[in-house]
Amino acid sequence: MLLMIHPTTGALAIFCAIWFMVEVLNASERNRGRTRFAALSSMWLMVATYIAGGYWYVVYYAADKAVILKGAWPFAHTFFMEAKEHAFFITLVLSIYLAIVARKEDFVRNRSARVLALWVAAMVILSAFAMEGAGSFIAMGVRMGLVQAGI
Amino acid sequence: MPSTFSKQTIGYGIAAIIAILGNTALTWVKEENPVVKAFMKQLLYHHWIAHGIAILLVFLVLGFLLSRVVRPSQARGLTPLLVLAAALGAFGLVALFLIA
DSSP, X not given: OHHHHHHHHHHHHHHHHHHHHHHHHTOOSTTHHHHHHHHHHHHHHHHHHHHHHHHHHHHXXXXXXXXXXXXXXXXXXXXXXHHHHHHHHHXXXXXXXXXXXXXXXXXXXXXXXXXXXXXXXXXXXHHHHHHHHHHHHHHHHHHHHHHHTTO | OTTOBOHHHHHHHHHHHHHHHXXXXXXXXXXXXXXXXXXXXXXXXXXXXXXXXXXXHHHHHHHHHHHHHOOOBOOTTHHHHHHHHHHHHHHHHHHXXXXX
């Protein structure tokens, strides 16, 4: 269940960041609330991703790691998981920062704030997509290990 | 003022830059020094928990403190520096685990 919640909330956080970009690109007095809500949703979904993925990683990942390291794709752990578990903090910090910027800046009148917000949202989206991709390598690494073990 | 950032945007922006680069630096130090990794594990059950809490605390506490110190300004370098920090931070992590 945790393994389903983790990538799902991550993907929803990406969608909310994309939604946020659309709102900022069309910033007006009318969509101010929606813009903030999109950034806040992206942040809380990323926090949920952190908690669900972190709990699974700390409690259950050791068994998967052993399977991956004995399988045909050890790099699924040595590169993808190791890089993912640390790079995630960049995504998390940026998504929290995005919510702060969305709350404190006026995107209708301030072009610099729009540019900053769009860059931060783009980095959240790009890095979160990279996390999703790395996650699929890790899942495939487990599968390769199980196939090699004849399970 | 139209193109002025709020003090929270600047304060937490600087804190984000430091937290992102600190995340990569801490990962390098931890991976190269088993003693540091063992200490972090001893501190909070798993080195990754200690790592995450440390980075979040750096961002939130530093951001809070800087927000009280800085003034609203144009801060022209904020956006490019943040993008550069994220790129360098990610590159540093990829390089570390590619070499390893």
